Amino acid sequence: MQVTPLGPVLGAAIGGVDLAGPIDAATRAALRRAFADHQVISVRDQHLDAPRLLAFCQMFGTVRPNRVRPQNYHPDQPEIYVLSSDDIDVFGRNQRIAQGDYWHTDQSYNERPAIATCLYSVETPREGGDTRFIDMYGAYDILPAALRARLEGRVAEHVLIVNEPVFGIAGAPASTSPPATAPVHHPVTRVHGETGRRALYVNPGTTVRIVGMEKAESDDLLAEIFARVIVPELEYRHRWTRNEVVMWDNRCLIHAATNEVPADQRRVMYRALIEDVAQAA
Numbered sequence: 001m002q003v004t005p006l007g008p009v010l011g012a013a014i015g016g017v018d019l020a021g022p023i024d025a026a027t028r029a030a031l032r033r034a035f036a037d038h039q040v041i042s043v044r045d046q047h048l049d050a051p052r053l054l055a056f057c058q059m060f061g062t063v064r065p066n067r068v069r070p071q072n073y074h075p076d077q078p079e080i081y082v083l084s085s086d087d088i089d090v091f092g093r094n095q096r097i098a099q100g101d102y103w104h105t106d107q108s109y110n111e112r113p114a115i116a117t118c119l120y121s122v123e124t125p126r127e128g129g130d131t132r133f134i135d136m137y138g139a140y141d142i143l144p145a146a147l148r149a150r151l152e153g154r155v156a157e158h159v160l161i162v163n164e165p166v167f168g169i170a171g172a173p174a175s176t177s178p179p180a181t182a183p184v185h186h187p188v189t190r191v192h193g194e195t196g197r198r199a200l201y202v203n204p205g206t207t208v209r210i211v212g213m214e215k216a217e218s219d220d221l222l223a224e225i226f227a228r229v230i231v232p233e234l235e236y237r238h239r240w241t242r243n244e245v246v247m248w249d250n251r252c253l254i255h256a257a258t259n260e261v262p263a264d265q266r267r268v269m270y271r272a273l274i275e276d277v278a279q280a281a
């Protein structure tokens, strides 16, 4: 098995493995090590059906059952969710769903967020549909010491606002829509359970406020953090190929979809969310 960095920031391409066949213990361990080291792993040219994709995901942890939009569940494997550019929004605008096209980390609005997300590209457009990632270990590391000190021991509140980020690109609060979920609290920085590295865990998509601060102070602080960390030096942008498996670590990354898929092109992905760390086997 070969592990080749995808760029200077994060991500690795895995070569020399066939995920459709039996995977021995040494290869499993090497895949998990590459995932821990690189935050995103990509395995190209894989020919997987839904059960085999599920089996790959289960090497990394327990796969979370899907709970909404059963029409999108894979018919053979309901844990696999089918994301399609053919899906039309639920707001009556008759437009393609633009899911997650702002910076966020998956399910941070849950008490127990998905630790990792796996996508498998069944159909890819000729252009568009890239996925962008920001390294949140690096984000923590580049914050000035005085700013880090203000975050020490702090907790932030997260909610889901359907199809809208809490904070806009310019950093100012963007959404005035009501949240779709009850607020949950997570530490602003967290030590990753497998790597022992500290990562920033706030994002413009779902982080509403830092608990215990006045709203104006919290808004300003979050806007300053996002302006400092959503920068090219911490970004890896993934260009998809067909039949590619990508697994990313939500504990140390934020990501954004880019949904500008041409109208005559399709993008179809299988998705699984991993909720608990696999026991070494």
Ligand SMILES: [Fe+2]
Pocket: 100, 104, 105, 106, 255
């Ligand atoms: Fe996402």
